[in-house]
Amino acid sequence: MDQWQPLTVPVQANPVGNVEERRLAAPGLAISTVIFALKPSETSGRPTLWLPLVRRIREPFKGQWALPGGPLRHDESLPEAASRNLLDTTGLAPRYLEQLYAFGGLHRSPAQRVVSIVYWALVQPEEAELPGEEENVRWFRADKVTDLAFDHQEIVDYALWRLRNKMEYASIAFHFLGEYFTLAQLREVYEAVLDKPLDPANFRRHVTNAVGIEPSDRYLQGGKHRPPRLYRYTGPAPSSTPRTAPNTARNPS
Amino acid sequence: MDQWQPLTVPVQANPVGNVEERRLAAPGLAISTVIFALKPSETSGRPTLWLPLVRRIREPFKGQWALPGGPLRHDESLPEAASRNLLDTTGLAPRYLEQLYAFGGLHRSPAQRVVSIVYWALVQPEEAELPGEEENVRWFRADKVTDLAFDHQEIVDYALWRLRNKMEYASIAFHFLGEYFTLAQLREVYEAVLDKPLDPANFRRHVTNAVGIEPSDRYLQGGKHRPPRLYRYTGPAPSSTPRTAPNTARNPS
Numbered sequence: 001m002d003q004w005q006p007l008t009v010p011v012q013a014n015p016v017g018n019v020e021e022r023r024l025a026a027p028g029l030a031i032s033t034v035i036f037a038l039k040p041s042e043t044s045g046r047p048t049l050w051l052p053l054v055r056r057i058r059e060p061f062k063g064q065w066a067l068p069g070g071p072l073r074h075d076e077s078l079p080e081a082a083s084r085n086l087l088d089t090t091g092l093a094p095r096y097l098e099q100l101y102a103f104g105g106l107h108r109s110p111a112q113r114v115v116s117i118v119y120w121a122l123v124q125p126e127e128a129e130l131p132g133e134e135e136n137v138r139w140f141r142a143d144k145v146t147d148l149a150f151d152h153q154e155i156v157d158y159a160l161w162r163l164r165n166k167m168e169y170a171s172i173a174f175h176f177l178g179e180y181f182t183l184a185q186l187r188e189v190y191e192a193v194l195d196k197p198l199d200p201a202n203f204r205r206h207v208t209n210a211v212g213i214e215p216s217d218r219y220l221q222g223g224k225h226r227p228p229r230l231y232r233y234t235g236p237a238p239s240s241t242p243r244t245a246p247n248t249a250r251n252p253s
Numbered sequence: 254m255d256q257w258q259p260l261t262v263p264v265q266a267n268p269v270g271n272v273e274e275r276r277l278a279a280p281g282l283a284i285s286t287v288i289f290a291l292k293p294s295e296t297s298g299r300p301t302l303w304l305p306l307v308r309r310i311r312e313p314f315k316g317q318w319a320l321p322g323g324p325l326r327h328d329e330s331l332p333e334a335a336s337r338n339l340l341d342t343t344g345l346a347p348r349y350l351e352q353l354y355a356f357g358g359l360h361r362s363p364a365q366r367v368v369s370i371v372y373w374a375l376v377q378p379e380e381a382e383l384p385g386e387e388e389n390v391r392w393f394r395a396d397k398v399t400d401l402a403f404d405h406q407e408i409v410d411y412a413l414w415r416l417r418n419k420m421e422y423a424s425i426a427f428h429f430l431g432e433y434f435t436l437a438q439l440r441e442v443y444e445a446v447l448d449k450p451l452d453p454a455n456f457r458r459h460v461t462n463a464v465g466i467e468p469s470d471r472y473l474q475g476g477k478h479r480p481p482r483l484y485r486y487t488g489p490a491p492s493s494t495p496r497t498a499p500n501t502a503r504n505p506s
Contacts, residue, residue, distance in 0.1 A: 027282055027325055029368060072280055074366060078357035102355045102370045104331035113327060115282060117355045117368070 027104070027113040031081040032069030032152075034100065034120040034159040035092060036142060037128035038176050038192050047192045049142040049163075050128075051156065054089045057136065060110050061149030065140070067156070068092075069116065082119035091131035094121040100159060108151050120159055122175035143195060167193055171212070174233040182220050182228040183207065280357070280366040284334040285322030285405075287353065287373040287412040288345060289395060290381035291429050291445050300445045302395040302416075303381075304409065307342045310389065313363050314402030318393070320409070321345075322369065335372035344384035347374040353412060361404050373412050375428035396448060416446055424465070427486040435473050435481040436460065 038047040053065040070085035072078065082097045097119040104115040130137055145156055166172055172193070173186045187203045207213060212234045219227035291300040306318040323338035325331065335350045350372040357368040383390055398409060419425055425446070426439045440456045460466060465487045472480035 026279070027327070029280055029282060072357070072368070074280070075359065077359060078355065078368070099355060102331060102352060104325070104370070106328065106330060115325070115331070115370070117357070117370075 027115050028109075029072050030069055030114050030116045031072055031078060031085055032067040032116050032118050032155070033082050033086045033097065034067060034118060034156060035086070035090075035094060035123055035128075036120070036159070036163060037123045037125065037139075038189065039125075039128065039139060041141075047188045049160075049192050049195075050139045051142050051145070052090050052092060052130065052137065052139050053145065053148070055136040055138075056149050064147060064149040065138075065145070065152075066149035067118075067152045072117075078117055079119065082117075090137050092123075092127070094123045094127050097121045100162065101155075103151060103155060105151060116155075118155055118159075120162075122163075122172065124176060124178055163193055171233055173213070180216060180218055180230040180232060182230060184228065186213070186231065280368050281362075282325050283322055283367050283369045284325050284331060284338055285320040285369050285371050285408070286335050286339045286350065287320060287371060287409060288339070288343075288347060288376055288381075289373070289412070289416065290376045290378065290392075291442065292378075292381065292392060294394075300441045301448075302413075302445050303392045304395050304398070305343050305345060305383065305390065305392050306398065306401070308389040308391075309402050317400060317402040318391075318398070318405075319402035320371075320405045325370075331370055332372065335370075343390050345376070345380070347376045347380050350374045353415065354408075356404060356408060358404060369408075371408055371412075373415075375416075375425065377429060377431055420446055424486055426466070433469060433471055433483040433485060435483060437481065439466070439484065 035052055037050050039050040040046065041048045052068060054068050056062050056064055056066050068086050068089040070081075070088060072081045073084075076084060078099070079097055083093065086097075087093055098121065100118045100120040102115060102117045106113060108114055108116070128139075130139065142156065142160060145153065147153075148156065163172075167190060173181050173189050176189050177185055183204055184200070186207060187198055187200060190203070191198055213231045214234050216230050216232045218230040220230055221227060288305055290303055292303040293299065294301040305321060307321050309315050309317055309319050321339050321342040323334075323341060325334045326337075329337060331352070332350055336346065339350075340346055351374065353371045353373040355368060355370045359366060361367055361369070381392075383392065395409065395413060398406065400406075401409065416425075420443060426434055426442050429442050430438055436457055437453070439460060440451055440453060443456070444451055466484045467487050469483050469485045471483040473483055474480060
């Protein structure tokens, strides 16, 4: 029976090593983030899914766009590293990041094997402002990104797949819209994520029966017509984010 | 903007270093597995949830029980490492392992920080036979394990929580029972996972309406009474295991 103790691997700031040494090196560990927000389409103006990307300023994949990310520091938990890397690279600070998946293919990076633990968040408009959009940090239409660095296209596709599967839960609206929303706003979220128009009457019937929302006694202010009623999200669906998800910031031992 | 390249960290088989160097070392990476199977309760004989554990034969946590696990080798994908470590430590070879979660708290292991990517599987009885149960590898009642090494109790609790949340999908029965099952067998799975008795008539009404199963034209053979009809699982629910889950064995770049 092969019982294993992790090797203690001191960090070398300026590593030297031949090809074989690099090949056998312990895998590196990176933390990346996928941030989805609803923003108006450039053409129709309707809400669509966008995500922030960072242009790589060195090799490998120099000049290509990549997910915000970086290393895991010795004194921070996985979600802390995700937040800090996101803030460092984009200036964004979502209130909550959730673990999406660990990607560990053999050839994700040419120099050294890297395992990336990816976090993701759905953010509301006020959280989605880049503090001065610059040449190397920009929002992109999620369904139109191509030619990303590393395997980041695969990661984005997987995140979109997971997001579409979460659409059965109204909590999706809560994350994108805030606590109160109209049925039209909720429908726009579904249309943006599913990338297709939905019949308003059918949609109303479906969501008021099937997902965890309830009408509130508030109405949307400021419109020209009869103000529409605001709805509230009433609670997490069973498979949504666990309340008891492990808090990796705590000391688990 | 802090763009980051992973450090190349050569493996040292016999590391030397003082406390400070160990503290600042790059995090180690481990792959562990949680395997759930239904086995008869020691007392009632009814199906209950069990999982295999491995007794640690060295420090830290020498003598305590731990999840099967081990290192990620340079030439294997994450799921390959999960399968190989599980086979090495227990002899078990589930057909399918799914990624559960990455645990990366700061103090999971006393010597060096370790991030564990945990895989899990639900296995059928013929996959759950330890090839010669020995002193240091044994099945335990999932709801009765205590005093596990590292943060493995937290990992088991999280896996149980995820499992209970998956109960809305009939695929759970498929994983535990195989393609064909009676409604009584299905109810026993639910009772084992939820750890409470269920009313047979209510259960029948619920599952035939709400979950993805359908009656087959087969009947269970070998009983004394009128043979009960076998049901089939008809397809994955939207939130179950992705068909398009990233295949970390492929080269994603």
